[in-house]
Amino acid sequence: MKRVLILLSAILMAHSTIAQTIEVCKTCSTTSLKDGIIQAKEFDTIIVKKGTYKEHDIVIDKPLTIIGEKYPVIDGELKGEIITIISDNVTVDGLFIINVGTSYTEDYAAIRVRKSKNFVIQNLVLEKLFFGIYIEKSSDGKVFHNKIIGDAVEEYNSGNGIQLWYSKNVDIEHNFIQHVRDGIYLEFSNFCTIKNNVSALNVRYGLHFMFSNDDTYQDNTFENNGAGVAVMFSKRIKMYNNSFKENWGTASYGMLLKEINDAEIEGNTFEDNTIGINIEGSNRINYKHNNFKNNGWAIKVKGACYTNKFIENNFLYNSFDIAYNSKVNDNIFDRNYWSNYTGYDLDKNGIGDVPYRPVKLFSYIVNRTPETIILLRSMFIDIIDFSEKVSPVFTPDDLLDNNPQMKKIAW
């Protein structure tokens, strides 16, 4: 009986609160978002009408839904943080937030979520920002369909587009991020899903993992960043169907793996990068069904990488397929298609009869003396590569693909 009463009263309370809507506009009784929040009761909806609101340090301390109509502008006038959410169950939707203050001691964000649960941040446009969406010690939220356009030039005085710190179960989907330091940055954040985002033209990385485990990112596009994705010191990350394009430069990678264990890398496309994947100290990773096309180096293995499996990938027209800097090999290359393969298939089973050696002597030479890159595709280099292929001296002799495919693999 008691329970039923509590339930009934809860329903009644909910009913009385849902109906409440507060409108904020220049001619209404409530003219600022801050006032609106003070007036509102828990679970109210605040509708912000079109207009410019010069406000900063807006603290949302109760469960509210804030909806912008026709993208009202919240202008922080470079004074500091703009919106801080410290309550559970907050939804922020459809605002245009500009002019976040820059600080070298504090990470000011356009919108910060602190120790909250069940938040939804969607349809926002953020411009002229330091940090964009900063989620700390929060969980079970959603960051959906936001557009973040920064103006970062240098790494030291710019912030990240979306940053997660000690957070759990956050879904980041359909966001569009440009010109910030790191497009999306996860630190100590587990079980997050990053899906269908576009992260381009960022100063440092398109997506950056640090000490974050069990996350998944898929169907994202990373284009023209300092480096596409950096995955560091993390375990069990799943990377599916992403596209990494045109990450050009001396320290530029499509993907950088450092101290990564037990990851799955499947169905990704690496195109026109200086280095497709740069691998350091990473173990037990499965690479399957990836396309490496027109990269300078498709894969650069730096050392301390054991029991990785490269299976059924396409290596198409890369200047170098694989660079390897040690003579010990514990990784498996099997059933890949290599466009540089020159063998034959007499028994017509679709598998080349001669094993393929993906590491060339020239890539070893370039590792040692980088200037020699200028001799790429020279006839002399072809001759020494051929002699190394016949009897490997400098390159690991057990690094070979025993079943090179004759045709490009489709899946």
Next chain:
Amino acid sequence: MLKILKYSFFDLMRSRWSYVYFAFYLLLGIVLLFLNNDLSKAVITLMNVIIVLVPLIGTIFGVMYYYNSKEFTELLLAQPLKRSSIFLGQYLGVALSLSMSLILGLGIPFVFYGLFESSAIWDFSLLLITGTFLTLIFTALAFNIALSNENKIKGFGYAILLWLFLAVIYDGLFLMTLILFEDYPLDKVSLIGTMLNPIDLSRTLILLKLDISALLGYTGAVFKQFFGTSFGLIVSFVMLTIWVVLPVLRIVFKSKKKDF
């Protein structure tokens, strides 16, 4: 000079070798496209062929033509004609007919394959331009060798040696130098080394198009300026032009002084 050019040109056009050369490129183009099914990949393979074969054929053909038409040259010299126009006419006749075989032989299959609708058209035209430059350079070098050597065997020997040196040995020495002096800053040296060899120069020119992502992997400001901007392209073309002009000047100079 134009008359002699025309004569040499049509003489070569009638000769079997031009047809063989033309047919070879035609076949190469067709086979490559047939096997690759992909224009941009075919362009890469062609590049490898062009930067090795075009110089070889240019040198051999140039030397051969000079020695073969020696009696006719002597006949011409007896006429009141300027020496420079006789030799330049012959040189241009050979070089132009070779370039034409190259351009038509490779161009026809690619055009039929749908070059104009493809994105590879710039890579391909760059390829043909470098091919033509290489023909002009190596035919001029061949004429130089032939002018300086009365002995046919010696002339052929030097011509083949020249090709072998520039196509293979030079790169070997270049690589050794770079590795030996790896402790020093080498980016300028490596660029200058490339400039001094027309084959390397053409190769880099094509690399700029095909392997730019790998070339940008090297940390060096000079490299970056050279490869990252159109500066590299312009400098390469200027150097190629110098490579044509210098041997041609020597042909003029040498032919004026030579006793026949």
